[in-house]
Amino acid sequence: xxxxxxxxxxxxxxxxxxxxxxxxxxxxxxxxxxxxxxxxxxxxxxxxxxxxxxxxxxxxxxxxxxx
Numbered sequence: 001x002x003x004x005x006x007x008x009x010x011x012x013x014x015x016x017x018x019x020x021x022x023x024x025x026x027x028x029x030x031x032x033x034x035x036x037x038x039x040x041x042x043x044x045x046x047x048x049x050x051x052x053x054x055x056x057x058x059x060x061x062x063x064x065x066x067x
Contacts, residue, residue: 005053009060018064025057 005024012020032050035043 002049002052002056005056009056013060013063016064018061021057021061021064025054025061028054028057 008024009021012024028050032047032054035047035050
């Protein structure tokens with residue numbers, strides 16, 4: 001999935017759509033909080049995946065011109 005996220009982030013960076021990137025970031029951060037709270041199963045792979053996606057989104061945001 002991270003390649004998909006990379007492509008989405010690249011598109012939003014090209015469009016200079018900071019709001020969309022911030023929305024995706026907030027969603028992934030919320031998802032990460034939920035995964036960390038999961039009990040009864042091992043969510044480590046999912047946590048690693050979402051953490052990687054957060055890193056990709058943050059890198060995209062860092063390339064945008066500050067508002």
